[in-house]
Amino acid sequence: MSIKREWTTPVTAGAFLILAVTGLFMFFHAAPHLAKETHEWMGWVFLAAAALHLAVNFSAFKTYLAQRKGQVLLGLCALILLVSLMPFGGSGEPPYVAPLRSLGKAPLATLAQVAQISPEQAVERLKKEGLAVQSAQQSLSELVGEDVRKQLRFMRMLMDK
Template identity: 45%
Template sequence: MITRISRDWATPLTVGSFLLLTVTGVLMFFHLDTGLNKLAHEWLSWVLVAAVGLHLASNWPAFRRHVKQRRGRLLIGAGALVLALSFVPASLVGLGSSEPPFVAPARVLAQVPMPVLVQVAQSQGIPESQLRARLTEAGLPSDGDDSIAARVGSDARRQIQVLASVLATPPAGRS
C-alpha cells in the first residue's frame, strides 16, 4: 500500500510541484514573474511539502539507509546548516538591511509632515478631505500636521498598513 502511494501519487506529485516551484522561483529571482507566479509559488509550495512527506513515508527504509551512510548524513546536515544560516539577519554579516527593500521608502513617507502627505495623496487623485477621513477611519486623529510615524509609533508594519489604507486608489473605472 505505501509503495503503491509512492508510485501512483507521491513521486509524480513531488516532481510536478518541484517543477512548478523551480520555474516560478527562477522567474521571481530574475524579477520576471507576472500574474499569479508569486502567489502560486508561495501557496503551492504546500503541495510540495505534502508530496515530499508522502514520498518520504513511502520510501522510509531507503531514507533510513541514506541516513546511516556518511554521505547521506553530510548532505542532510549541509541542508540543515544552510537552513539555520538563512535565519541570520543580513545586517550581521555585512549584507545591508534584512528588511525588504520597500520598507525604507515607506518609513521615509511615514515620517513626512501631514502637508507633504497631503501633496502625495493629491498627486494620486485623493483630496485632502478624503485623506483626513481615511486617517480617522484608521483610528488616527486627522487634525494637526504630525506624521504617520508620530501617530502610530516606530512599528514599520503598522506604518505601512496605515499608508496603504490612506493612499489606496480605487481600481480603474471605479471611484
C-alpha cells in the same frame, strides 16, 4: 490506507517544478501577479507530497543515510538551513519598508504631491476616513502611529483618484 509511489512521485515532481519556475521568476523580479501566491501555496503541497514520498521510500532513504555521502549532504543542507534562519544584520524587514517609513514621516503636503493632489485634498480625504488632521504639515506617523501597514492603507487611499 496504502500510500502509492505512483502518485507521490509525480505530485512531488510537479510541485517542485512549479516552485522552481515561480521561484526563478520571483528571484529575477519578473513574477506575474499570482506567482508569489502560487509559490507559497504550492510550498505546502510540495511539503505534504515530499513527506508522503519519504514515507513510501523510507527504506531507500535509510540506506542513503547509512552512506557517508548521504550524511555529508544532509548535514550540509541542515547547516545551510540553520545559517539562513540566523538574524545576521539588517532589520529583518523587506527592503521596501524603509522607504515607506520615510514617506510615513513626511508631511501630508509631500504625500499629496506624490499622489498628484493638492494638500487640501489630502487633508480632506484623511478627515473623511476619520483621522483628526489639523494641518498638511502633519505626517501619517503622527496621525496613525508607527504601524507601517496602517500608514500604507492611508497612502493607498490618497493615491486612489
